[in-house]
Structure formats: C-alpha cells, structure tokens
C-alpha cells in the first residue's frame with residue numbers, strides 16, 4: 001500500500017464534529033510516480049477508433065489529440081455517442097485503437113503485450129463506472145480485497161487506506177453486500193476499489209450519473225480531495241456542467257473529436 | 261522522506277506469503293458465492309459427477325467382488341487338482357461331459373490321490389447355479405460347517421450357504437422351487453465352499469438327463485506339493501482334458517474374467533466420463549454467459565487470463581470434489597442394494613484403490629468440460645460486457 005500511495009505523502013486530515021468533512025493541507029504534495037521530466041501522464045495523438053457493425057462503420061473516435069498533465073483533474077463532457085467511453089476503454093487498455101498512439105506514463109500502449117496491458121489496469125489505471133459494477137455476491141470489503149488479490153498484494157488494509165475509507169465515509173459499511181448499500185455508498189466503494197492499488201490515473205465514467213444531488217456532491221468532493229490530496233490524475237466523464245465545475249479543466253467532445 | 265516527518269507505521273501490511281491463506285479463502289468465497297448463486301445448477305452438476313463416480317465404482321466393485329467370491333469358493337473346496345470336460349473354458353458353466361467311472365480310474369491309477377469326487381452344475385439363470393455333489397466325498401474334502409440343519413436326508417433336499425440363506429430369507433425346513441422341482445432346505449452352511457446351492461449329484465444328473473455324467477472332477481492330494489505330479493499323470497491318462505492345479509485354475513479364472521471385465525469397465529468409464537464432461541460443459545457455459553458482466557468487471561480491475569481461468573477451474577474443481585464425495589457415498593448405497601436386492605452371486609466390494617482413479621477420471625472430465633467455456637470467458641470483450649445492462 002505505502003509504496004503506491006507514496007510514503008512521502010503525509011497529508012493532514014482534520015474532521016469536523018460530524019466526521020464528514022475533511023480539510024487537507026496540499027502544500028507539500030508530490031506526484032505519485034517519478035515523473036518522466038514533467039511529460040504528460042497521458043499523451044494521445046491522432047487517435048481513431050472505428051467499430052464495424054455489419055456494413056456500417058462507426059467512427060467512434062475521429063482523431064483525438066490530448067495531453068493530460070500529471071495530477072490534473074480533467075472533466076470530459078459531450079453528447080451521447082460522442083466517443084467518451086470509447087476513449088476511456090482505450091486509455092485503460094480494454095480496447096485496441098484503430099490507429100494513432102496512446103502513451104501512458106511515457107509508454108506506448110501499442111508496444112505493450114496483453115500481459116503488460118493487464119498490468120496497466122492492475123497498477124496504473126483504475127476505473128469507476130456509472131453503474132458502480134460491484135460484484136453482487138461479495139461484501140464491500142471483499143469487492144475491494146479481490147482487486148488487491150488480482151494485483152497479487154496482501155489483502156489487509158493498512159492504516160493509510162483505512163483513512164481513505166473513513167474519508168469516503170464507508171468504513172462502517174464494509175461488511176455489507178452491494179444490495180444493502182445506497183447508490184452513493186456503492187459508488188464510494190467502487191472508488192475505494194479503483195484506488196486501492198494506488199493507480200496514478202483514475203478514469204471515472206459518469207460516476208454521478210445515477211446519484212441524486214446530495215450523493216453527487218459527496219462523490220465529487222471526494223474525487224477532488226483524492227486529486228488534491230494524493231495527486232491522483234483523474235479523468236471524469238460527465239453530462240452535468242455542475243459536476244464538471246469540480247475539475248481543473250474541462251474538454252468537450254463531439255462526433256469523436258475534441259471540440260474545446 | 262522529508263526531515264521531521266516520521267514514516268507511518270502500517271501494521272496492516274503483511275508479507276504476501278502471510279496473505280496467501282486469506283487469498284485462497286477469498287477466491288474460494290467468490291467461488292462459493294457463485295456456486296450458491298445458482299443452487300439448482302450446482303446441485304445438478306454435483307449429481308451428475310456423483311452418478312458418474314458411482315457408475316464406475318459400482319461396476320468395479322461388482323466385478324472385483326464377484327470374481328473374488330468365485331475364486332474364494334473354488335479354493336474353499338479344498339481340492340488340489342481340478343479336471344473339466346474336454347473343450348471347456350475356465351468361466352463357462354459346464355455341461356456334464358465326463359463319466360463318473362473316471363473317479364475310480366483316477367483314484368486307482370494316479371499316485372498321491374486321496375479323494376476323487378465330482379459335481380454337476382446346472383444354471384439357474386443369471387449367475388446362480390445349482391450344484392450336485394456326492395456329499396460324503398465332498399465333505400471329506402471341503403469340510404462343510406453347518407450353521408443350521410445338516411447333510412441331505414432325502415432326494416429333494418438342498419443345502420444352501422449363509423449368503424444365499426440371508427439373501428432369500430430361507431431357513432431349514434423351507435421349501436423352494438428350482439429347475440421345475442420342489443426342494444426342502446435341509447442345511448445352511450458357512451459360505452465360501454464350492455457353491456451357494458447344493459443338491460445330491462444323482463438327483464441333478466437325472467433331472468437334467470445326464471445320468472452318470474459329471475461337469476467337474478476334484479482330486480485331493482496326500483500333500484499339496486504333489487499337485488503338479490497328479491496333473492502330469494492325469495493328463496497322460498486323459499489326453500485332451502483341461503486339468504489344472506487349483507493355483508493355475510484360480511489365476512486363470514481371474515485373468516480371463518478380468519480381461520473380459522476390463523473391456524466392459526472401460527466402456528462404462530468412457531460413458532460415465534462423457535456424461536460428466538457434458539454436464540460440466542453445459543453448467544460452466546451457461547454460468548459464463550450469465551457472468552459476462554462479472555468477468556468484465558474483473559478484467560477492468562486488472563484480472564488477466566490466468567486469474568479468470570484459475571477462478572473458473574477452481575469452481576469446477578469444487579463441484580467435482582463434492583460430486584466425488586457424493587458419488588462414493590452413493591456407492592455404499594448401491595452396495596447395500598446389491599446385498600439386499602439382487603441375485604446371490606453378485607457381490608460388490610469396496611475397492612479403495614479405485615477411489616483415486618475414479619476421482620482423477622471425474623476431475624479430468626470436468627476440467628475438460630471447463631476448457632471451452634473458460635476460453636470463451638477469457639476471450640470475451642470486457643467493454644461490451646460493461647456497457648450493457
């Protein structure tokens with residue numbers, strides 16, 4: 001745990017009386033991984049993705065150029081079908097691009113074999129989905145532990161991660177199955193799962209799409225805190241301008257292109 | 261590390277070797293959760309593998325048991341040399357083909373022979389037989405121990421062994437009909453001698469229209485070491501007759517029947533393994549179709565092919581293991597049935613060394629049935645699985 005959540009990082013956490021709100025000192029943050037001389041952690045060039053369904057070609061991505069600096073909280077907005085989820089799947093190595101290059105941490109995805117792409121998801125990229133996607137037969141704790149298991153790491157949570165669970169407000173819900181949790185709680189478990197292996201990048205695909213305003217606020221605050229506190233690079237897809245306002249920067253997609 | 265900052269103690273952090281046990285437990289939890297999620301499917305898979313195991317073990321048990329009992333009974337006669345009619349083979353139920361006069365000839369002309377007696381064997385259908393004996397001569401050799409009653413008193417008397425008595429719930433004085441003839445049970449003797457049912461030799465000879473004919477001749481030697489000498493001399497006197505020392509005969513009995521049974525056992529094992537394979541294949545195939553999303557989630561969390569294969573094969577392994585235990589228990593059930601419900605000559609033994617063999621067959625079949633579904637699971641597109649409800 002400590003080697004990935006950066007032992008140099010010792011954030012101060014102050015809770016208010018209700019134990020919910022957190023004030024963080026962010027003055028001494030360091031990036032999660034040794035930077036490649038300030039190169040962007042994500043570098044996308046001329047990325048195309050074409051789906052062939054029957055006779056018709058769907059150009060889901062139509063020449064994307066994107067640089068995401070380390071530690072940035074980036075919001076991606078855009079109409080339905082503009083290719084946002086497709087971009088995420090490619091960034092996480094879940095789907096191959098049709099053409100163009102994607103570099104994560106300076107490494108070209110096209111040069112990786114499938115084991116290395118799997119390792120990318122184990123250690124470097126974490127996913128959060130709109131539908132939470134927790135395993136329904138496991139408890140919240142087991143849902144998180146199985147990701148540690150997949151990465152071949154010890155299952156016990158260390159103190160630092162326990163603090164993260166406190167911060168997420170789910171420390172006391174760990175032994176419940178997903179169906180016994182509210183949507184907001186499920187999404188916070190999903191976030192905990194996505195960061196338990198300390199990935200440098202968090203890809204959140206409409207993380208608040210199924211949540212009411214109150215829970216959305218909690219989740220968005222958390223994402224911003226993770227970003228500020230742990231230096232996590234976060235890419236978040238959203239339809240909601242208010243959600244996008246939490247981010248450092250917002251880009252807009254239309255028809256497989258970035259339009260601003 | 262910056263000066264003035266003490267590193268945090270992380271008591272939760274353990275070396276990964278420590279975590280191994282929990283790790284296995286966790287994956288097992290997911291596996292059990294999956295198995296319990298569809299209890300009927302799991303139960304049917306376990307049942308199929310159980311039946312597969314029972315089929316194999318029962319067949320092996322019956323063939324071993326029946327064979328052992330047969331050779332035990334053959335040895336229980338106490339003779340040293342056996343003579344059969346020309347042209348007969350070891351296991352066949354023989355036609356009465358030898359003259360009674362041979363008994364005197366053998367006793368007089370072959371050295372070392374102390375007793376010479378014969379029997380007639382009549383099939384009762386199935387594996388049961390009625391055996392006609394000269395009780396006085398046979399008893400001198402086999403030394404029957406009566407548990408109830410005693411030797412023949414009348415022509416229509418039969419003697420039965422304990423095994424047959426128990427099976428048919430017969431007692432001394434009971435009547436029964438065999439070969440269209442009414443018989444009275446006169447005695448019950450300790451099993452392991454010659455046959456299950458005995459009657460007087462001349463009665464059976466007349467009944468079957470073979471007066472003066474025998475189907476087997478038993479010779480007792482003054483010393484078992486002389487058995488081979490007797491065989492050599494008897495072969496001189498009776499060219500063309502199959503003549504064996506008892507040692508030869510029992511090994512022949514075992515070898516020829518084992519050869520026959522091996523093929524049969526092989527066929528049944530094949531059928532059983534295919535049934536197990538198909539059921540596991542279907543179960544895992546539907547399980548994986550159902551779990552498309554779950555597998556996609558695991559992939560998005562960094563699970564590679566080996567993790568997914570490992571999980572699925574463990575699941576199969578758990579099903580197979582429970583199925584094997586279930587099958588072994590079921591085999592004790594069939595054993596009970598054999599003892600209480602089917603003809604006397606079928607004896608089912610518990611053949612322990614076949615447990616691991618059968619388990620290996622069941623596990624191999626189940627593993628084979630998992631290969632194709634597992635490959636499908638590994639190949640399937642995680643992004644599609646995650647994007648649809």
Ligand SMILES: Nc1ncnc2c1ncn2[C@@H]1O[C@H](COP(=O)(O)OP(=O)(O)OP(=O)(O)O)[C@@H](O)[C@H]1O
Pocket residue numbers: 051052053058059060078079080081082083084085086087644
């Ligand atoms: N597996 C696929 N096969 C064929 N076409 C696909 C596939 N996945 C996505 N598409 C198409 O690619 C285009 C982009 O889809 P994508 O899911 O990336 O959009 P999106 O921006 O995430 O939309 P939404 O906001 O509705 O989630 C759409 O036209 C979609 O129909």
Ligand SMILES: [Mg+2]
Pocket residue numbers: 084085086205
């Ligand atoms: Mg989408």
